Amino acid sequence: MSVWFLRGIRRGIVTTRYPARPEPSTAALPTPPIFRTDLLTAELVEQLIAVCPSGALRREPTHLVYDVGACTACGRCYEIAGPAARPSGEIELSAVAREHLIKTIRIGEAGR
Amino acid sequence: MTLQASPPAVGGSLLAAELLRELAGFGTVREYGGTVIVHVPHARLPEAVRLALRCPGARFADLFGTDGPPLVLRTVLALDRDARYLVLQTPVESDTMPWLSDVVPAAFVEECELFEQFGLQPPEGHMLNRLMVAPVSAPHHPRLDAHEHPARDTHLPFIVEGQAFEFPVGPVRATAVESLYYGLVTSGEEVVDVYLHTWHKYRGIERRLRGQTPQQALFLVERGEGLSAASAAAAFAAAVESALGLDVPQEVRHARAVYIELERLYNHAQCAAALAQSTGLWIGQSQAELATELLLRLDAAVGGHRYLFGAVDVARSPRPPDISALRDLLPAAYAELCRVMDGLLSTNAFLDRVEATGIITPEQSAELGLVGPIARACGAPIDSRADHSASGLPLDLRPAVRDGGDCLARLLVRRAEVDQSKRLLDQLVDAPPLADCEPGPRRGWGLGVAESPRGEILAWVELDDNGRIARARIRTASARNWRAFDDAVRSQNVFTDVPIIEASFWLTVAGRVL
Numbered sequence: 001m002s003v004w005f006l007r008g009i010r011r012g013i014v015t016t017r018y019p020a021r022p023e024p025s026t027a028a029l030p031t032p033p034i035f036r037t038d039l040l041t042a043e044l045v046e047q048l049i050a051v052c053p054s055g056a057l058r059r060e061p062t063h064l065v066y067d068v069g070a071c072t073a074c075g076r077c078y079e080i081a082g083p084a085a086r087p088s089g090e091i092e093l094s095a096v097a098r099e100h101l102i103k104t105i106r107i108g109e110a111g112r
Numbered sequence: 113m114t115l116q117a118s119p120p121a122v123g124g125s126l127l128a129a130e131l132l133r134e135l136a137g138f139g140t141v142r143e144y145g146g147t148v149i150v151h152v153p154h155a156r157l158p159e160a161v162r163l164a165l166r167c168p169g170a171r172f173a174d175l176f177g178t179d180g181p182p183l184v185l186r187t188v189l190a191l192d193r194d195a196r197y198l199v200l201q202t203p204v205e206s207d208t209m210p211w212l213s214d215v216v217p218a219a220f221v222e223e224c225e226l227f228e229q230f231g232l233q234p235p236e237g238h239m240l241n242r243l244m245v246a247p248v249s250a251p252h253h254p255r256l257d258a259h260e261h262p263a264r265d266t267h268l269p270f271i272v273e274g275q276a277f278e279f280p281v282g283p284v285r286a287t288a289v290e291s292l293y294y295g296l297v298t299s300g301e302e303v304v305d306v307y308l309h310t311w312h313k314y315r316g317i318e319r320r321l322r323g324q325t326p327q328q329a330l331f332l333v334e335r336g337e338g339l340s341a342a343s344a345a346a347a348f349a350a351a352v353e354s355a356l357g358l359d360v361p362q363e364v365r366h367a368r369a370v371y372i373e374l375e376r377l378y379n380h381a382q383c384a385a386a387l388a389q390s391t392g393l394w395i396g397q398s399q400a401e402l403a404t405e406l407l408l409r410l411d412a413a414v415g416g417h418r419y420l421f422g423a424v425d426v427a428r429s430p431r432p433p434d435i436s437a438l439r440d441l442l443p444a445a446y447a448e449l450c451r452v453m454d455g456l457l458s459t460n461a462f463l464d465r466v467e468a469t470g471i472i473t474p475e476q477s478a479e480l481g482l483v484g485p486i487a488r489a490c491g492a493p494i495d496s497r498a499d500h501s502a503s504g505l506p507l508d509l510r511p512a513v514r515d516g517g518d519c520l521a522r523l524l525v526r527r528a529e530v531d532q533s534k535r536l537l538d539q540l541v542d543a544p545p546l547a548d549c550e551p552g553p554r555r556g557w558g559l560g561v562a563e564s565p566r567g568e569i570l571a572w573v574e575l576d577d578n579g580r581i582a583r584a585r586i587r588t589a590s591a592r593n594w595r596a597f598d599d600a601v602r603s604q605n606v607f608t609d610v611p612i613i614e615a616s617f618w619l620t621v622a623g624r625v626l
Contacts, residue, residue, distance in 0.1 A: 004455030
């Protein structure tokens, strides 16, 4: 019997202890943004909507509507938002209903 | 540079310089860096292609249309020994396409595409296969040109009769395997014929790229064939940079070279896992998947994304590679992959299944214009990293070549390329100076190339006056290499060999029908 077969059986490796413990390698993964409402201006919101390639952002009169289910965490919004957006670090994004993934974010004072 | 016309020679092979002089007899010849544009009339295109293929190292690379009016065809031929691409530009003068399959069989898939996307008819007596458009597609099915449905059905009928019967596979297949329908024609166990139906995967990506800015387009380009995201993005970015005459800093080209080699490593690991699975070696499969996972985590640590999405942009590097992470994590992931590949290659139960299975001959490889590990396993030293210095890597890179053309040869090529990629990454960690790259003038169009894990990816980009995409063509290695799958399956194989052959090709259906 091949040595690699026996070695494979013997090692009994699992690649992660998640979810029993946090998975360290997820620290390197791209994650969806979290927005700072006080820094969101109407102009910035329009720029964010224009740059989002997957249509995860749209505007309502006083709010930014953010569809986390459509976000690919591509990071384009971070480049133009400055301190108004940063990676959330959140990888547990599953939800039991689609609407739970849609966030309504109030645009800051400067945007109204 | 414009060349003067001279009388065409008859017979024999041609040097590239001779070829360009002779092509001047067809129309204007202009050279821009490594790309030569020749204007060829509709009626003389087959003749020009035949002439070009007499040049040693010349191979058919692509054929596509840009809607007009007039519709313009571009036939791309690679002159590998001369580090050039030849683009024959042909305004279409009728509703019948210039038929190239008789000159170069590799053109057949693109001819099917020209019919489906632009309604160009094959000459009377010639038939096509279905590629992107389903038989019952609605009129709004996204095409590059909104033509009327042709009155004449040009598709080959599939007739199975006599002692043979058809065994349908797909389009929904096991676990996470892509949508693909293939009809296996058999008389019992031996595969007599196979035909592929790939339209289930068609997403109209090239059509959707029109009107986008290059930065917007990268998002879709990366996802066209997700497992070649960095390579496709690098080829596309190179085409845009060429179109805009942009200077590409050395650190940007360095980053692309790192990402493309990382992409190659995880793809080769996935291929090993798929081969182990298809041969029923579950322990080998899990070991190869472990190596894949280590490599994907390496990608995330170095490039910010497991599949390297978003790592490449036009004329800049949005995420410079984390060299210290590369230095720290690469050795263990590489060692794991070597261990499992070497283990498979020393296991008789495995070798019995892959040896002399799914054979592609060197002649078939040349006729079908194959690229990447599949061509290199047929003894053809085609590698755009070496032939066209696509990534700015050291020019003494020698393609990993094996003979045999079977599943084993393809795995041996990939095994050698794992070592090669590791060596290249070790060099890139030390950041050797890359060859200088002079920007050309802004001209509105450009051709880009990258050597993906599956072989050469070509990108052609035309920009409008506002800098938006008027036409983008992405020709993946999968699009080229699927052409050989049916030949490989028919080469005296039985049913259970088919998954092994598919794993050894390690192509994507998504890449075939963008």
